Amino acid sequence: DAGITQSPRHKVTETGTPVTLRCHQTENHRYMYWYRQDPGHGLRLIHYSYGVKDTDKGEVSDGYSVSRSKTEDFLLTLESATSSQTSVYFCAISERVPDNSPLHFGNGTRLTVT
Amino acid sequence: GQQLNQSPQSMFIQEGEDVSMNCTSSSIFNTWLWYKQDPGEGPVLLIALYKAGELTSNGRLTAQFGITRKDSFLNISASIPSDVGIYFCAGSRDDKIIFGKGTRLHILP
Numbered sequence: 712d713a714g715i716t717q718s719p720r721h722k723v724t725e726t727g728t729p730v731t732l733r734c735h736q737t738e739n740h741r742y743m744y745w746y747r748q749d750p751g752h753g754l755r756l757i758h759y760s761y762g763v764k765d766t767d768k769g770e771v772s773d774g775y776s777v778s779r780s781k782t783e784d785f786l787l788t789l790e791s792a793t794s795s796q797t798s799v800y801f802c803a804i805s806e807r808v809p810d811n812s813p814l815h816f817g818n819g820t821r822l823t824v825t
Numbered sequence: 826g827q828q829l830n831q832s833p834q835s836m837f838i839q840e841g842e843d844v845s846m847n848c849t850s851s852s853i854f855n856t857w858l859w860y861k862q863d864p865g866e867g868p869v870l871l872i873a874l875y876k877a878g879e880l881t882s883n884g885r886l887t888a889q890f891g892i893t894r895k896d897s898f899l900n901i902s903a904s905i906p907s908d909v910g911i912y913f914c915a916g917s918r919d920d921k922i923i924f925g926k927g928t929r930l931h932i933l934p
Contacts, residue, residue, distance in 0.1 A: 715867075753926040754868075754913070801867050809917040810855045811875075816867030 714738050715817035717802050723823045730789040732820050734802030736782075743785040744803040744814065745769075745777060747796075754801065760785055792824045831914050831925030838904055839933050846912060846928040847898040854916035854923075857890050857897040862911045862927075871912075872899070906932055 714737030724730050734743060744759040746769075756769030758777040766777050774796060776788045789796055799821050803814040831848045838844060848857070856875055860868035872883050874890035874897060881888055887900045897916075901908055909932050914925040 751926070754924040756922075803867075808920040809922040810920055813856075813858050813870050813873045814915075814922065815870060816860075818865075818867045 715802060715804055715815065717800075717817040717820050719820060720818070721821045723825060724792050725825055726793060727791050730792050730822065732787045732800055732802075732822070734785045734787070734817060736785075736802075736804050738804060738806070738815075739782060740804040740806045741782075742805040742808070742812075743779065744805075745775070745785065745787045746801045746803060746816075747771065747798040748801060748819075749798050757787065757800075789822075792822075794824050796822065797824045798822060829914060829916055829923050829925040831928055833928055834926070835929040835931065837931045837933055840904060840906060842904055844901040844904055844908070844930060845898060846914075847896060848914035848916070848925050849896040850916060850923075851895065852916075852918065853894040854918045855894075856917040857888070858915040858917070858922075859886075859888050859897070859899045860913040860915065862913065864910075868913055901930075904930075904932055908932065 716735045718733045745757040746754045748754050755771045757775050760766045760779040778786045799819045801819045802817040805814045806812045829848050829850050858873050859871045862868040872881050872888040877894050878892045879890040885902045911927040911929050913927045
């Protein structure tokens with residue numbers, strides 16, 4: 712298994728509260744990604760990072776922000792959680808650009824916003 | 826935007842049967858990937874394909890990168906109970922990766 716740890720694995724929070732999810736990798740891969748997985752929608756990209764302090768938006772970035780201050784850590788923040796952000800969140804890493812290097816996924820964080 | 830059509834959405838088969846699933850798109854891709862996801866876990870890479878026409882095996886799994894670069898298939902031979910799960914295809918082009926919505930494989934007792 713790729714060395715990817717997501718924390719927490721489960722979280723229940725109330726609407727309007729801030730939430731931060733953490734992804735930690737031990738592979739020293741340059742690229743890191745945050746996806747959400749919902750029934751009927753599959754995996755959708757929220758944000759990704761192509762290096763320390765270098766991030767960009769994915770297709771469903773509204774309501775989310777990210778930070779990458781170290782190669783090994785990629786944080787996803789929900790500034791003010793909403794019920795529509797109830798989902799399973801996956802972090803992924805890749806050594807090089809996706810055309811040349813596959814993504815490897817963590818085991819996910821199940822977030823419930825009540 | 827780019828979309829991947831993955832079919833079938835679900836399959837019910839008997840243990841020992843062969844399985845075939847595929848992904849198609851109106852767009853070309855440079856890379857095709859196949860993943861399997863078990864309940865409560867993240868997708869795990871099964872096979873990566875980087876060249877049109879490429880045929881690659883991983884044990885009982887075989888996948889091909891379509892010659893038109895617009896499709897890919899995954900075959901599983903002689904299915905066993907641990908093959909149950911959701912299989913995802915993914916295509917990458919210009920460093921953007923798109924995922925199919927998955928094929929859920931059920932194995933009947």
